[in-house]
Amino acid sequence: MLITCPYCGPRDVSEFAYQGDGNRTRPDPASTDAEAWSAYVYDRLNPAGIHNEIWQHAGGCRAHLAVVRDTLTHEIKSVRFAREHGAPPHGRRTSGAKA
């Protein structure tokens, strides 16, 4: 699998560290909504198909990337800086539902 880092160009997946489901939204730090925190910390989407993911270019520029990937084909649909595009480009999950 190749991920095209916006800084470094196309690089082998072995340079990257998977940093989890990119659909999660962190509740407000002061929030005491246990459901929302539980969903954020424990619930993960595991779709067969298009998935929003966060990858870190750990063996390169160390930037976090918002990657849209097809889990069936490993096709990378888009790669953007998570810093600039924290919101997942492929539709956001609104609740903690285990889809």
Added chain:
Amino acid sequence: MSPRRTPSGGRIDRLRTIRFTFDGTAYTGHQGDTLASALLANGVSLFGRSFKYHRPRGVLTSGVDEPNALVTVLRGEVREPNIPATMVEIHDGLTAVSQNRFPSLAYDVSAINQLGGKFISAGFYYKTFMGPVIGPLKGTRFWMLCEKIIRRAAGLGRAGHAADPSRYERMNAFCDVLVVGSGPAGLAAAHEAAQSGAQVILTELDPCFGGSANWSGETIDGEPAATWASDVVGELKTHDNVRLLKRTTVWGYYDGNTLAAVERVSDHKDTPAKGAPRHRHWTIRAKNVVLATGAFERSLVFPGNDRPGVMMASAAMRYANEYGVLAGEKIAVLANNDSAYRAAAALAKAGARIVAIADLRSDVSAACRTLASEAGAELLTGHAVIGTEGGKKLSGVKLAPFSATSGVSKGNARDIGADCLIVSGGWSPTIHLASQAGARPVWSDDLQAFLPPETGKGWIGAGAFNGTFSTAEVISEGFSAGRKAAGQPALETATLPDVEPASLDPNPAPVFEIRAKGKAFVDLQHDVTADDVRLAHLEGFVSVEHLKRYTTLGMATDQGKGSNVPGLAIMAEALGKPIPEVGTTRFRPPYAPVSVGALAAERFGDLKPDRLTPMHDWHLENSATMYSAGLWFRPMIYGGPGETIEQAYVREAAATRETAGIVDVSTLGKIAVQGPDAAEFLDRVYSNVFSTLPVGKARYGLMLREDGLVFDDGTTWRLGEHDFLMTTTTANAGKVMQHLEYFLDVVWPDLKVHLTSVTDQWAGAAIGGPKARDILASCVTGTRVDNEALPFMGIVHGEISGAPVMICRLSFSGEMAFEVYSGAGHGTHVWEALIEAGKPFGMVPYGLEALGTMRIEKGHVTGAEIDGRTSARDLHLGWMLSKKKPFIGSAMMDREGLAASGRLELVGLIALDNRPLSGGAHIVEEVDAANPHGSLGHITAACFSPALGKYIALALVSGGKARHGKRAHISDPLRNRFGPVEIVSHHFFDPEGKRMHG
């Protein structure tokens, strides 16, 4: 020369005789022979026994699709089983043996299995061994009884026990165009791609480039096809941008156009060339791939279709034309398409007698009739083979009139003597790699086969792979595929090469099976018959995936290269559905078996470095015994002559508490946290507050994970308003950095903070003990180090022996202690200056064991206690959880389970029997050595405490503080250590901290 060897023709070198043995018998062959062609030339017809019924089997094909002629190649003590004889190149000294026979190939006792064939039909194992236990002969216990016997009788070759001394290596390659297959299509594609200047790799699984050009007997633009092929290869060799890999099987097609291939570098040699590996594994990243993998001729399903002497028509033609070997002297032909006629004519030309051609079709083309008469053969249209005669060798075939429309034979059968029956049941394009790449095959009614879809992502097909069988068109497709793959525009007018003779129609009559009495095999390697497939249907299997698993059709080492389509066709007929509705299974890697050695090939240059502190050499020169701690190497003890480890660390720890000690702490993770929002950031990631920390002071900090459990601890120093130096534990340095980067990059991108890992930039030495301040005072210039200038947790800057240093007064040992940081380049210089300054005071260097001992005495936690299960309160660090601000983990840390009573809490233990304690031992109220139970917790770290003169330990125990002062026992059945302990506070030594505050 053997009577089966033609006097001329082919690519074998008749002047070079090669000696080899098969099943202990010495044979000769020629340079260029495969084991199959050489044995055929010697008149050998019996190559092996079949998987289940132990039926005699010969050689069916000439290539990688061979299901029958599997052999074990012996290299010394090393056995390599299940190699198709068609893929073994002979060399002097080659030793091969047949498989799955006992006591010998010719006299096999298990052949009796075929008489009881009804009992081992499809699902035999499931029915016999997986069913409910009824009486003694059913179920798992019965299986365990029978397993050894069955495993011996059914199966393939036997793996050896000797270690493989061969070398294997791996390569990575990148190219613009990878061409898989070097037949006319592949050569044409490689030629065009090479012309354009693209980086090209051409792979061929055979020892010789050219594919069908080597045996088709055609001429291309007036030249023999084989000459045309070697001319193209010769030209490709002149290009610097072309890499030619023969004996190389591309076995896997992965995402991102990454392909895996294995090159058999030395298998064809008696001894490998100096330094050459046996196999070389290739990982190839290709911008575009041209799949020119050709097609497999498939057999027909009829009774006795597995008799030695039955062979694919194209294989017989290849043996005659490429290897100069006749598969038989009296040859019968069975066909449902035109391509067998050219084989018949070629074999007749090579000297065989073609006794009859049975064609399932009621009528055939004029071209076929001409070829039949050229072959001198009796042509029987509308006829089929309904049986074969002979034991270990074909002696005759039974022909009968046959209707292709009804699929039944009728009328009187006729026996014809023959020692070889060549069969063509149509062609199946080799779409395996495309299928691996995700392409869905498309059924072709014309070709009665699955074709690849027209275009793929990253690959372009050419030639027989596409279902194109006219060599002129194949070459034309190859040219355009090569241009396209190299990014060149298509030629406006494609000129077809001039190929003679004209191509024949490869489209077969839609017949896969000739039904008559007797075992008719679909999958020869796994002994699956047409009746097995029908039985599976009768028993309710409708999905092709289930059919495959239940009958094991296509699950042998050949992966159903020849049997998939006939098997599907029979299943489809049983279901009353058209074949495309039944569907096909997806091909998965590997395309052909890959040696485990190649997959595990040696790597040079481990990507993990050894991390050495600046003072590493000093430690070695001063009798340190080193530990590896992750990637780091750290001194364990500085042992004196004859000292045990315990004696050494006890001496070091005692000396430190008596006078002073010095330890290398350069391995601590160090992160520069800088920027206007640095303090705010630290408030969010630490459980305690850092924004109130004055410049020039340090603070102990605790980090939680998002789920509220403890993550890491360390001190962070405020060097400036916007400038902090964070330290982490050695083990978690990388994880903490990644954790901080994640939050800055993904969660709080608005914070103006920059993180830099400076672990390697600073050398650190911790010096502690009653004399530590005096030692520092004697060597530090540019700053005072007294209590006023350098209070507890204070930071000063100065110089030691001319090198700038930063000193923080903090203590891990519990003594009056200082961490002295200098630039890594000054590390050893400063260290040596400190050692020198410490000499008059009796300071000792100490290692990790003494460090650990002193931290246990003080009850400080490390990774053994921060084990991903403990909360801050479990470790009595609840006081560090700020109530004034949210921080990472604050929302989750008070969940019911984390606040429940009875959680494991940090305590101290003292051994009451004055014997050593060990990490991992359980704590129980009552010892029950015979039946250990009732664990209250476990020991996390243990040592002999010189300060207390006792064996002590830290432990996580249910109830924690409430048990202080109570007796318990340790229960360590693994090490047979039981004994009484007293549960005490984890602060064993100087609980008020008088020593470090001075």
